[in-house]
Structures are given as C-alpha cells and as structure tokens.
Amino acid sequence: MAKKLNLMKLFPLLLAGGLLIGVISNIVYPQNIKLSGLVIIASTLVWYIWPYFKIKTNQLNKTTISWTIGIGLTLIFIIQLIVLCYLPVTIYHDPFRVLYQAEHLSQGQHVWSSSTYFWRYPNNVPLAFLLSQWFKLTLIFHLSTNTALHLLSLGLLDGFILVALTSIRRFSQQNSGVLAALIFFLISPFAYTYYLQVFYSDLPTLFCLIICFTILAQWNKFSKKNKVLNGIFLFLLILLGQLLKPNLIVFAVAIVILLIVLFLEDRKTLLKYLLPLMVILLGFAATVPARMAIARTVDFTNNSKYQLPTTHWIWMSYNPKGNGTYVGADVKKMTQLPTKTARQNYTKRVLPKRIETLGVRGVVKRWILKAGILLNVSHIQRSYSGGYIEAPKIYQKYEVQLSLLGSLLMRVGFIFIYGLAFIKCLALITKRNYEVKPIRDLAIVLAVGYLAFHVLIWEAESRYGQPLLPLLLLINAFTAQETETNLAIYHQKNRNLFFGGVLLITAFVFATETKPLINGKPMIVAGQRSQLSLQYKAKPTLIQQNTTITQRITLNHTATRLSISVPHQTHLEAKLVSIDRHKRYSLNHVATTLGIKQKLLPGKYEIVLKNTLPSPQKVELVRTQNYELTPHPLLINHQSFKDSSLIYQFTTPIHN
Numbered sequence: 001m002a003k004k005l006n007l008m009k010l011f012p013l014l015l016a017g018g019l020l021i022g023v024i025s026n027i028v029y030p031q032n033i034k035l036s037g038l039v040i041i042a043s044t045l046v047w048y049i050w051p052y053f054k055i056k057t058n059q060l061n062k063t064t065i066s067w068t069i070g071i072g073l074t075l076i077f078i079i080q081l082i083v084l085c086y087l088p089v090t091i092y093h094d095p096f097r098v099l100y101q102a103e104h105l106s107q108g109q110h111v112w113s114s115s116t117y118f119w120r121y122p123n124n125v126p127l128a129f130l131l132s133q134w135f136k137l138t139l140i141f142h143l144s145t146n147t148a149l150h151l152l153s154l155g156l157l158d159g160f161i162l163v164a165l166t167s168i169r170r171f172s173q174q175n176s177g178v179l180a181a182l183i184f185f186l187i188s189p190f191a192y193t194y195y196l197q198v199f200y201s202d203l204p205t206l207f208c209l210i211i212c213f214t215i216l217a218q219w220n221k222f223s224k225k226n227k228v229l230n231g232i233f234l235f236l237l238i239l240l241g242q243l244l245k246p247n248l249i250v251f252a253v254a255i256v257i258l259l260i261v262l263f264l265e266d267r268k269t270l271l272k273y274l275l276p277l278m279v280i281l282l283g284f285a286a287t288v289p290a291r292m293a294i295a296r297t298v299d300f301t302n303n304s305k306y307q308l309p310t311t312h313w314i315w316m317s318y319n320p321k322g323n324g325t326y327v328g329a330d331v332k333k334m335t336q337l338p339t340k341t342a343r344q345n346y347t348k349r350v351l352p353k354r355i356e357t358l359g360v361r362g363v364v365k366r367w368i369l370k371a372g373i374l375l376n377v378s379h380i381q382r383s384y385s386g387g388y389i390e391a392p393k394i395y396q397k398y399e400v401q402l403s404l405l406g407s408l409l410m411r412v413g414f415i416f417i418y419g420l421a422f423i424k425c426l427a428l429i430t431k432r433n434y435e436v437k438p439i440r441d442l443a444i445v446l447a448v449g450y451l452a453f454h455v456l457i458w459e460a461e462s463r464y465g466q467p468l469l470p471l472l473l474l475i476n477a478f479t480a481q482e483t484e485t486n487l488a489i490y491h492q493k494n495r496n497l498f499f500g501g502v503l504l505i506t507a508f509v510f511a512t513e514t515k516p517l518i519n520g521k522p523m524i525v526a527g528q529r530s531q532l533s534l535q536y537k538a539k540p541t542l543i544q545q546n547t548t549i550t551q552r553i554t555l556n557h558t559a560t561r562l563s564i565s566v567p568h569q570t571h572l573e574a575k576l577v578s579i580d581r582h583k584r585y586s587l588n589h590v591a592t593t594l595g596i597k598q599k600l601l602p603g604k605y606e607i608v609l610k611n612t613l614p615s616p617q618k619v620e621l622v623r624t625q626n627y628e629l630t631p632h633p634l635l636i637n638h639q640s641f642k643d644s645s646l647i648y649q650f651t652t653p654i655h656n
Contacts, residue, residue: 011441015447026411040506043419047419057175087395090528094124107625115539125300153197156203157195171480194384231275239283250450261441262436308334309343313458314347318351325373325459377462380466522652525652528630540618543611550636555601558599560598560653562650564647565593566589572594572610576607594609607646
C-alpha cells in the first residue's frame with residue numbers, strides 16, 4: 001500500500017519542478033539585469049520579512065482581520081472605479097472580435113461573415129453567444145456595452161478575490177495567508193489591468209476554479225438541501241466554464257486520476273466525494289450537446305476552408321525557429337492549404353520531422369522554455385490591451401514608471417506564491433507517510449495537468465498559466481498547518497547570512513550594470529486599435545468621391561508619431577489638423593499605414609481623410625452596435641457616428 005500511495009508524490013514533485021522554473025523565469029525575463037536585480041532584492045526582502053509577518057498577523061483577532069479584509073476590498077473597488085473612469089484601454093485581438101460578434105447576436109443579427117475569425121476559431125462561438133445574453137439583459141436597463149462589460153468584469157473579478165480571501169482564511173486557519181493575499185490583490189496590477197479592463201475567457205476560468213474547489217472542500221459539511229443546491233451550481237459552473245474555455249477539460253482528467261487513486265486506496269473517502277465529482281464530470285459531458293445547441297441557435301456553421309486542426313497547435317509549438325508560442329508563419333502556411341483535412345494531413349506528416357530536428361535535448365529544452373513562458377507574469381497586465389485611449393496628463397507623466405512598478409510587483413507577488421507552493425510541495429514529498437487528501441491532491445494534480453498540457457502538447461502563453469493562481473492559493477491554504485514545522489526549520493537556518501549575502505551581491509550588480517532600467521516599446525499617447533483585422537478578411541468600408549472622414553483626438557502628452565491603418569493601395573487625401581494651433585500636417589502613405597513623424601504638442605487634433613478621386617476608395621473603419629470606441633464620435637461628411645472609429649495610434653519614444 002505504501003508504494004501505491006507514494007505514487008501520488010509524483011505530482012507535487014512535478015509541480016515543484018514547474019514552479020522552480022516559474023520562479024527563475026520571473027527573475028530573469030524580460031532580460032534586463034537591473035530589473036532582475038530589483039526583482040531579486042524585493043523578493044529577498046519579502047521572504048526575509050515573511051516569518052515576522054506570520055508571527056505578528058497570526059496574533060490578531062478575528063474582528064481585526066474581518067475589518068482589514070473589508071477595508072482592503074473597499075480600497076480595491078474604489079481604485080477599480082477610478083481606473084475604469086479615467087484609464088479606459090483600447091481592446092484588440094480576440095476579445096474585441098468576440099465582443100463585436102456578441103453585440104450583433106444580442107441584436108438578433110446572426111451574421112458570421114464579417115470576418116473569418118470564428119470559422120478559424122469556432123471554440124469562441126459559445127463565448128460570443130453567452131456574452132450576447134449578458135448584453136441582452138443589460139439592454140433592458142438601457143446600459144451601454146462599455147458599462148455592461150465593466151459590470152461583468154467587476155462582478156467576476158471581485159467575486160474571485162472575495163472567494164479567494166475567504167477560502168484562504170477558512171482552510172488555512174491562519175491570518176498571515178489571507179492578509180498576504182489581500183496585500184497582493186491591493187497593490188499589484190492584478191485587480192486593475194487585464195482582468196478588469198478586458199473581458200475574455202480567462203477571468204471566468206479563475207472564478208470557476210476557485211468556486212468549484214471551495215464547494216468541494218466544504219461538501220461534507222453541507223446539509224442535504226445545500227448539497228442539492230451546490231450540486232446544481234457545480235454542474236452549471238462546469239458547463240459554462242468548459243463552454244468558455246475548452247482547456248478546462250484538464251479538470252476532468254484530474255478528477256478521473258483522483259477517482260482511480262481513491263478507489264485503490266481509500267474507498268470510504270471516495271464515497272464521500274463521489275457525488276460532487278460525478279456532477280462535475282456530468283457538467284463536462286453536457287457541454288457537447290450544449291455547444292451544438294448554441295451553434296444551431298445562432299446559425300453558426302463550421303467552415304473547413306478556414307478551420308485549423310488540433311494538430312496545428314502541437315506542430316506550431318515545436319517550431320525549431322520559435323519558442324513554443326504563436327508563430328505567424330505557421331498559421332500563414334495553414335491558411336494556404338484548402339481544407340481542414342488537408343491541414344491535418346500536412347501537420348501529421350511534418351510534426352515528426354520537427355521533433356526529429358529538435359532532438360531529445362531540443363525537445364526537453366523546449367519544454368523548459370514553455371514552462372517558463374507559461375508561468376511568467378511580467379506582461380500579463382498588458383494582455384489584449386492596445387494602450388490607453390486618452391489617459392489623463394498626470395498619469396501619462398508617470399506612465400512608464402508606473403508600468404515598470406506594476407510589472408515588478410506582479411513578478412515579486414507570483415515569485416512569492418510560486419515559492420511558497422514550491423516549499424509546500426517539497427514538504428509533502430519528504431513526509432514519511434503521504435496521506436491522500438482528496439481536494440488538496442486534486443488541486444495539485446490539476447495544476448500539474450495544466451502545466452503538462454501546455455508544456456508537452458499545446459502552445460505556451462503567460463495567460464494560459466493563470467489558472468494555476470487559484471490552485472496555488474488553495475494548495476498553500478490547504479497545507480498551511482501540515483507543513484508548518486518544515487517551514488519553521490527552513491526560515492531559521494542561516495537566514496540573516498543568506499539574505500544579507502543575496503542583497504549585497506545583487507545591489508553590487510545593480511549598481512555596476514550600465515544597461516538602462518527602462519528600455520521598452522514606444523508609449524501610446526492616444527489610440528484606438530480595436531479592429532476585426534484584415535488578416536481575418538475583415539471588409540473595409542468604401543467611401544465615395546468627396547466624402548470626408550474626421551476623427552477628433554485629444555493628446556494629453558507630447559507625441560512624436562501618428563499611424564493610421566488603411567487598406568493597401570487606397571488613395572486618400574490625408575492630413576492632421578491641430579485645432580489649438582491652427583496647423584495642418586500632410587500624412588504620408590506607406591504600405592498599409594498613413595502617418596507622420598512630427599513633434600505633436602498636447603492639445604486637440606483632427607484626422608481628416610478625403611476621397612478626391614471619382615472611384616470609391618477603401619477605408620478601415622470599426623463600427624460597433626453600442627460600444628464606445630473613443631470619447632469623440634467619428635464624423636462622415638459632418639454626420640456623427642458615436643460607435644465608429646478609425647484605427648490609429650499616437651506614440652512617443654520611452655526615455656530612461
């Protein structure tokens with residue numbers, strides 16, 4: 001029996017290995033020695049303070065902790081409202097295409113030919129449908145799409161944070177864990193950037209996982225009535241979660257593994273958790289007919305001319321010239337083949353060649369690299385954000401520094417979470433008698449499953465590693481008591497010498513490094529980058545002779561460059577007009593861009609495009625139903641269109 005039980009130690013061992021890679025990745029990437037030095041210094045200070053923080057906070061009474069959590073959540077909510085009001089971002093790529101389609105579906109417009117996006121990625125059809133139902137509901141109250149999205153993001157994000165904090169407090173029985181998590185949510189960009197400003201399938205996945213595990217952990221304490229209600233809730237959660245994010249299926253695999261282990265080792269415990277686990281599996285099974293029903297409801301039909309096979313993602317992740325992430329050249333190659341079957345046959349033929357080219361050493365190196373990308377959080381706050389539309393002057397003055405600070409806090413925060421879970425996994429591995437605890441072990445197996453899925457098979461992206469956050473928070477909470485002795489020993493051995501040495505060495509390297517701390521892409525002063533994209537065959541707008549398009553923009557910071565997206569081989573008279581200074585700048589047409597390199601002082605400007613030719617000319621315009629893209633409406637021959645816009649960005653270089 002002991003040997004069989006010890007097989008479960010493999011999962012915390014694998015998780016510990018992945019987390020160690022995650023810690024190293026967040027220290028060294030992005031590759032900037034000074035920035036890495038700051039990460040090491042901050043992380044070292046956090047780990048040095050942690051034992052004292054635990055001692056002091058665990059002495060606080062329940063009332064104090066409750067008030068602290070309440071005040072912290074209130075501050076988070078206030079900051080979120082400020083961000084939504086004054087720092088709206090321009091959403092681009094997949095979330096905007098889903099939003100665009102959801103708006104049309106909410107209006108009863110079941111048209112899928114605006115672009116080829118959903119034919120290529122039909123897995124997002126349920127997401128567009130479910131989002132459209134939310135829009136239908138909010139339209140009853142005459143809410144704009146912007147407000148509807150903000151309410152949805154706030155509800156899911158703050159719901160996740162609240163459940164995470166209450167669960168950590170309940171399961172760990174310690175104040176330190178919940179207060180550390182509260183500080184992370186309060187001061188890091190987690191609650192104020194991507195998950196708040198851009199709605200996509202990642203946030204519902206986090207919400208689904210934290211709720212599911214919270215219900216499972218308390219299942220045996222529920223009354224019969226509560227078990228029925230929570231069982232229904234579990235079923236719906238999994239059904240919606242799997243429809244929104246298909247890779248949640250890893251959860252089902254983890255449950256099957258746990259059921260097998262419990263059947264072999266502890267059938268009494270198996271009976272206690274069999275019902276909720278089977279309800280979850282039933283929820284996964286129900287997604288198949290649900291997906292088909294949604295497709296029929298919205299009149300969506302798969303088009304093999306554009307759809308990519310599953311093997312494409314595996315083939316792309318092993319591109320010898322890539323790093324396991326999205327490779328545009330591979331996607332282009334796929335789109336040149338006529339059907340899904342042709343693409344599938346092609347990838348099956350060339351995938352073994354790619355693995356052979358990499359070799360055993362190259363494949364293992366690719367796995368490590370993908371794990372590092374998956375667990376790196378340095379850019380997660382900027383996911384699917386094309387920059388601020390028109391940020392206030394005071395914010396833009398310090399935007400670069402604040403962005404740097406945000407990235408630093410995210411990296412340090414996740415290094416701490418990874419590090420704590422790493423230590424807990426080691427403590428579990430070194431225990432002489434490994435006792436299977438169903439919910440804790442399910443979280444560990446699921447975390448390993450997510451890592452294995454993306455490291456071994458799928459492409460890697462930092463967003464894909466985010467489902468580990470709720471799992472690691474819960475693992476740390478579940479193991480808070482049983483690994484306490486090991487942690488105490490860890491913190492007492494030569495801590496002052498070790499931490500002092502790390503700080504001195506890092507400070508010396510930081511002081512002697514000549515590479516600048518800030519060295520990134522140009523800052524977007526103002527922009528509107530939401531679009532269906534020409535790569536998905538989005539249809540441009542035709543404008544007739546003597547038609548004039550005007551877009552007003554307010555610059556709150558000096559810009560040095562303007563770029564406007566236009567179709568290739570279109571001929572327009574284009575200029576930028578400074579309203580405040582009564583100046584006109586002619587715009588140059590290069591490939592698919594109209595633009596100018598010119599110092600543009602803060603003030604009000606107008607982009608003016610005019611067709612002076614007798615033949616119609618193509619223009620890239622974005623038209624939504626009820627989603628405000630910019631603060632200023634687009635004017636076409638002086639007629640106002642509040643939900644339309646050009647695609648543009650004003651930028652300025654970043655200086656250290």
